[in-house]
Amino acid sequence: GAVVSQHPSWVICKSGTSVKIECRSLDFQATTMFWYRQFPKQSLMLMATSNEGSKATYEQGVEKDKFLINHASLTLSTLTVTSAHPEDSSFYICSASRSGSPTGELFFGEGSRLTVL
């Protein structure tokens, strides 16, 4: 199957700092990547859709100035949590859909656990 790599797998930062999380598709090109947030024992909540070469599409209630998404190439999308606060602590997961794959065949990264002190 396709491989999606996410880095870092965990990060601890101080309140007020910014944290960048990378999502890479290693063996395929992904024109679209997705960013999710997952709280303990809860499902994946889609935050935004990242489109290569254009602005990300954010879901309702997600602050675009808080969660900056950049999709600079066909294999890399980044999520930057700006001015992080303890309530931003969560598990962030990216996924990518390979061109030509049927709808729903998403490949997920390993996730990044963010802890804001």
Place this chain on the structure above:
Amino acid sequence: QKEVEQDPGPLSVPEGAIVSLNCTYSNSAFQYFMWYRQYSRKGPELLMYTYSSGNKEDGRFTAQVDKSSKYISLFIRDSQPSDSATYLCAMSAFDSSASKIIFGSGTRLSIRP
């Protein structure tokens, strides 16, 4: 009412048992149905993918879709301790955008040796 309902469990069964995991949904437009497995502190991985109604088998795993009842199931035969994980159902309507996928809350499964 949530679009996708899934019992969070936890579900604990002995090794070798047949496991049945289920989801119900309310949107009759859903056409694509998926099951993902998520180990603790890891991202989900796609297990099964089906389109419309019917059954699909892959090794010890069988996915069933009953669109008339808006009910999908995942069966695991000869369950193993390595099957212990959270299983997420997911579904979407006929739409080329994967951003429209709706996930269930996940069922935590534990297989006892």
